[in-house]
Amino acid sequence: MNGLAKALQLTHVSEDPKIPDDVWEQFVRDSERDIRDSAPKEPSARAREVTERLRRQEARGELPEGWRTGPAWQQKKSRRGLWSVLAVVVAAGVAVVAVKPSLVPGDPFGARTSSEAASSPLPQETTAPTAAPSAEPSQIPTLDDPFAGSPAKRWADGAAGIAVPKAKPVGGRSAAKVEQALELTKKLLVESNLDPATLRGERPRAALDVLDPLQKDVRGILETGLRKPDEKHDPLWMFSRFDPEEVRPVGDVVKTRGRMTFKAGDHASVAVHADYTFVYPVVQTNGSTEVTRTIIRRILDVEISDPAKYQVTPGKLTVVNWDQDINNSACEVYDGYLHPSFSSSDPTGPDPTGPTSDPYDRSKPLDTDRDKSCGTVSRV
Template identity: 75%
Template sequence: MSEDPKIPDDVWEQFARDTERDIKDSAPKEPSARAREVAERLRRQEARGELPEGWRTGPAWQQKKSRRGLWGVLGVALAVVVAVVAVKPSLVPGDPFGSGTSSESASSPLPEETAAPTTAPGAVDPEIPTLDDPFAGSPAKQWADGEAGIVVPKAKAVAGQSAAKVGQALELTRKLLVESNLDTGTLRGERPTEALSLLDPKQDDVLKRLKTGLSKPDKDHDPLSMFSRFDPAEVRLAGDVVKLRGRMTFKAGEHASVAVHADYTFVYPVVRTDGTTEVTRTIVRRVLDVELPDPTKYQVTPGKLTVLRYEESAGNTSCDVYDGFLHPEFSSTEPTDPAPSGPTRDPYDRSEDIGRAKDCGTVSRV
């Protein structure tokens, strides 16, 4: 059982002064001459039977006296409580004043995102991540876990495209996001075969660039533009949870198609494979635009996605390294790369266009 919280000395001193004053105020005082005269007159009237029975000792008087005594005691006790709380509000459990900073509110899940954010996530206590709590000190602690964070909107017909066609496009996009950013094999640096199979093989330029990046990565063929991959000889995930937040929307496309837009940020807690237990995080934001065209009107493969745009922005990874892997930086490791040339930015901020966050810079938090 924990000890009672210690009440500060200045609160006790104030309470003692107030109590002494109340005692002095309630002490018996010598009645005035007028009071003595009234009392003597009432005594003579009572002796002659001129006053109603029970005029001074009836139930109403007793109850009033009793209530006054009770409220006096409660008032003193309440005064002590109010004084203590005023000096040290943290003694009261929970978050009674709506400050929004209790540990419970800081870790409660956020509702599903229904509109693009206009600001960065709010600041959180700068706690150090651990193996037991790899998202400590991160706004992602309130984000969804893994696939649960990729919520497909309700499909409905748009501009000649049936609800079924819309639903197919949304589900294919969801699978592509999962296989590219959450699949354990992909994260371990394995070839993302399932993700590649969702793309139209007739879209030669995109597939060639991605496949070249997976086999011979360089600056112009970087698989990280589509896939999240870590070097298994360097780091591994800390736990089995990846946090993410974002949204998916759809509309009628230009090529008798359903066009889907996705904007998600994935947060990966990692630890080195050398036996140390320091945890850090890499934050990857992805913007993806795809279409599902009508195969009766265009030379496309039925049931395969056509990629219109795919961009990424990664926070807390070595810059200008093009070996096909993300390289998280740990605070205990002295940096060996050149100092970042770009501006400081918040990797959790999705309120700006992703194109403005692609320069290699310093992250304000991980």
């Protein structure tokens, strides 16, 4: 009974409103009584005397053959009765677990569905993936579920997807300097691609403040692009901006995935490399409920150099390289805004002539000599 009691403890049902405590307790008491009543007992003196007399009669041939059939059947019936009671108790426990499996620790029946596993968050990206994400079931994004049908549904939300690696000294620069470079890089990415004001097309002041004002070529391009954008001065090279009169974000979540690394730079510096993809769900401001997504992959290489050796501003980032792959936005439109394509609206800009690509494929580098003509995407 001890072993049975321990097993029953795993399936206690006091938490289940379908089985009142008093009913369950009465059931357990009745079951224990039945087990005690059916258990073998020590025979009395009278019973031992009768048994011995019958044995002597059997030895003298005074009893008919097969006389034990009755008692043997009774004995077998009693054992079957014992196991029947045990079976009822165990069956009741199994039934309770079936109704409420959460009472048993862990997940003994593999209750987690494949759909739940498919929607669980991905771990942080630490190395370059070897292939594009697998195809998702075809689903139409909605206002309630703007990432439906997208691999990004399992990506981290916003800044949570920009994980800063653990800092350590490199190239004669202390761990503290490395950490400073990493945190400033994250701030630049967040303020350039996730800040709600930046996304609404406002001036990205916090992002610009991270950049070294002494690097006049980079600051000049960006400042001119924000003030008077054109093909040679495009703020979209660094900032994600939507025309607030044309579209608005769906919800407040931008999905983010990528990684950040660092090494010793060439200018007595800490060099940081960032490779991140951002997915923006948007809807038109004309009252339509059609949801579409713009996907942007950004590559950023920055440094913090030793101000004792180079003419730099302490605590500011120097941009060494940047690149971007913008998908589902009008090509050859240089007004400083992203223009997502909607199936219910006429396209903006020229028809695409370039290759078809998967905007979620992070396994391939953004080669500088790649075809940058206006192309199409295999999915959004």
